[in-house]
Amino acid sequence: MRIGELARRTGVSERSLRYYEQQGLLVARRTDGGHREYPEMAVDRVVHIQELYAAGLNSRTIYKILPCMRDSDGGPSESATPQLVEELTSERARIDRMITDLLRSRAVLDEVILTASGEPAQPSAEAA
Amino acid sequence: MRIGELARRTGVSERSLRYYEQQGLLVARRTDGGHREYPEMAVDRVVHIQELYAAGLNSRTIYKILPCMRDSDGGPSESATPQLVEELTSERARIDRMITDLLRSRAVLDEVILTASGEPAQPSAEAA
DNA sequence: CTTGAACCTGACATCGATGTTAGCTTCTAC
DNA sequence: GTAGAAGCTAACATCGATGTCAGGTTCAAG
Numbered sequence A, B: 001m002r003i004g005e006l007a008r009r010t011g012v013s014e015r016s017l018r019y020y021e022q023q024g025l026l027v028a029r030r031t032d033g034g035h036r037e038y039p040e041m042a043v044d045r046v047v048h049i050q051e052l053y054a055a056g057l058n059s060r061t062i063y064k065i066l067p068c069m070r071d072s073d074g075g076p077s078e079s080a081t082p083q084l085v086e087e088l089t090s091e092r093a094r095i096d097r098m099i100t101d102l103l104r105s106r107a108v109l110d111e112v113i114l115t116a117s118g119e120p121a122q123p124s125a126e127a128a
Numbered sequence C: 001c002t003t004g005a006a007c008c009t010g011a012c013a014t015c016g017a018t019g020t021t022a023g024c025t026t027c028t029a030c
Numbered sequence D: 001g002t003a004g005a006a007g008c009t010a011a012c013a014t015c016g017a018t019g020t021c022a023g024g025t026t027c028a029a030g
Helices: A003-010 A015-021 A042-053 A059-070 A082-117 B003-010 B013-024 B043-053 B059-070 B082-117
Strands: none
Touching: A003 A042, A042 A059, A042 B043, A042 B082, A059 A082, A082 B043, A082 B059, A082 B082, B003 B013, B003 B043, B013 B043, B043 B059, B059 B082
């Protein structure tokens, strides 16, 4: 399929798909005229990439992870280097820190709301 | 005091202090020569601004909040408009969403780590 | 062959707080 | 009065994924 269809089927913009390719996350054969040609599997691969983005990883990290994941592209599933695992673990720590920060932020904000409104703002659904 | 001392005492860079002024978060008298001159209270104010930034608010939102807290060292604050309270509450909701997203991100990442680090590639063609 | 949709590359814009630099001016201690 | 520290403004850079535009090429259908 070509880029328009892939975009439609994944919900990812064409711009982003080209960007993924530029970052080495996604490959495409080309027609004689230079148009990108994707196999069916590309849909899964893009979905997978989206999941990793949703995990808060950046393209550089995703690039390193992808070869280790059970392939959406038929390639061999290389096992991760200890270094990569370490890197992922530190990513996890980073996310942990962000969560901690946000919890604190929310508490501060609650206090601000309390002060500003003079009324106890009924706490909405706790997301923790 | 002047900007250098304020920066030193708050731990905020001079650049940021000037930025705060530009955003209307902080005011300063000027000497004849144009140098900024801050009162003692500025220290508290900057600390307060920092707290709000730490709460994940942006300068525009902080700008709207500050008048309601202007006399953090004294007098009664102007009471917040219902609109502001509503806005803060929606900020809180935004933070809640971010926390939720991050928790999910962390779970995804945990799975990635698990897969990448040890778990042998799943079913089907197994070369183990 | 022609037309219009789809695609291509490349480049600039965005958002936000802050870093950094450049070129001047002011303040202060001597 | 002078040196040098400290301040001033203005402007550009950053980071990252994505939007968007411009100008040109290819594809597919009539």
